[in-house]
Amino acid sequence: MYELIIIGGGPAGMTATVYAARKKINTLLISKDIGGQPLVTANIENYMGYQFIEGPELMQKFEAQIRQFPVEIKNGVEVKNLAQIKNGFTVKTAEEEEFQAKTVIIATGKKPRPLNVPGEEKLRGRGVTYCAICDGPLFAGENVAVIGGGNSALEATDDLIKIASHVYLISRSSLTGDAVIIERVKGAPNLTILLNYQPTAVGGTARVENITVKNLKTREQQDLTVSGIFVEIGLIPNSDLVREIVPLNELGEIKVNCANGTEVPGLFAAGDVTDVPEKQIIVSAGEGAKAALQAHRYLQRLNEAS
Numbered sequence: 001m002y003e004l005i006i007i008g009g010g011p012a013g014m015t016a017t018v019y020a021a022r023k024k025i026n027t028l029l030i031s032k033d034i035g036g037q038p039l040v041t042a043n044i045e046n047y048m049g050y051q052f053i054e055g056p057e058l059m060q061k062f063e064a065q066i067r068q069f070p071v072e073i074k075n076g077v078e079v080k081n082l083a084q085i086k087n088g089f090t091v092k093t094a095e096e097e098e099f100q101a102k103t104v105i106i107a108t109g110k111k112p113r114p115l116n117v118p119g120e121e122k123l124r125g126r127g128v129t130y131c132a133i134c135d136g137p138l139f140a141g142e143n144v145a146v147i148g149g150g151n152s153a154l155e156a157t158d159d160l161i162k163i164a165s166h167v168y169l170i171s172r173s174s175l176t177g178d179a180v181i182i183e184r185v186k187g188a189p190n191l192t193i194l195l196n197y198q199p200t201a202v203g204g205t206a207r208v209e210n211i212t213v214k215n216l217k218t219r220e221q222q223d224l225t226v227s228g229i230f231v232e233i234g235l236i237p238n239s240d241l242v243r244e245i246v247p248l249n250e251l252g253e254i255k256v257n258c259a260n261g262t263e264v265p266g267l268f269a270a271g272d273v274t275d276v277p278e279k280q281i282i283v284s285a286g287e288g289a290k291a292a293l294q295a296h297r298y299l300q301r302l303n304e305a306s
């Protein structure tokens with residue numbers, strides 16, 4: 001039985017790992033990837049110590065720091081189930097491997113919110129994408145649609161107007177991103193902004209061929225011929241693992257106290273998956289540190305009691 005299992009290898013999980021290792025806690029880190037959301041972030045200008053750094057490079061530095069310690073790391077592994085047992089927790093992976101620990105830190109972050117329209121799931125990765133930075137260059141010279149009206153959608157639009165033949169920016173309301181970036185993209189000759197429109201279907205057989213959008217005022221529908229659809233409508237927390245065990249807030253985020261504890265003793269959470277306000281790398285890293293230190297205190301109390 002491990003003393004601690006950390007689920008998630010983003011900024012929160014990796015920082016928790018370093019703090020746990022320095023306390024010599026017998027730790028297992030399990031994650032689908034090492035890096036999390038910063039792996040798809042081009043420019044970071046607000047992580048202290050670096051005036052500018054690309055997300056993947058910052059995460060390489062985090063990884064180098066965790067690899068200094070003799071911590072067991074299972075990368076490329078998805079946790080499918082978490083259950084309470086008498087003296088701790090059981091963690092089951094997608095490959096049906098099972099691990100036990102006295103304490104667990106959930107640091108599973110967030111994932112892109114899907115459109116939830118017919119055709120989206122079938123054509124995911126075949127024209128439907130959730131990462132403009134990663135996939136934008138694949139659509140050079142083609143027609144694409146960006147869905148959303150916030151900063152992520154506008155950043156994607158700003159990238160894509162330089163690459164694609166034509167870009168449709170489709171938002172169900174007005175644009176809510178920063179004025180600076182709205183000004184930057186607005187006049188582009190290859191951009192059509194459709195406000196008060198909502199996607200209703202994604203069409204195509206082997207790959208995306210079109211998107212159907214509905215005018216929310218007139219209820220009229222129209223098909224736009226596109227080969228790429230960039231979904232940029234926000235993120236949802238990866239909290240399904242604990243949905244049945246601890247309370248979530250209305251956004252699906254895990255409720256934690258100021259010491260990163262949940263309602264279940266020994267179960268801690270940190271980073272974007274929690275209800276702590278402000279989803280940022282520096283915040284997640286700090287919360288990961290706190291969670292590991294609290295897990296250490298909890299383990300000390302267990303040892304003293306036994």
Ligand SMILES: Cc1cc2nc3c(=O)[nH]c(=O)nc-3n(C[C@H](O)[C@H](O)[C@H](O)COP(=O)(O)OP(=O)(O)OC[C@H]3O[C@@H](n4cnc5c(N)ncnc54)[C@H](O)[C@@H]3O)c2cc1C
Pocket residue numbers: 007008009010011012013030031032033034035036037038040041043044045046047077078079080107108109110111152238241270271272273279280281282284
């Ligand atoms: C496009 C974009 C730009 C951003 N720009 C900035 C910026 O400039 N500055 C800034 O400070 N922040 C920025 N952010 C926010 C920042 O990336 C997040 O706040 C931060 O990454 C959260 O860290 P985290 O460790 O909590 O979660 P995440 O980074 O989401 O990491 C979660 C980890 O958990 C893993 N995981 C999830 N579920 C499971 C499971 N079931 N089993 C195993 N592993 C699992 C994931 O694979 C991942 O490794 C940006 C985010 C995005 C999307």
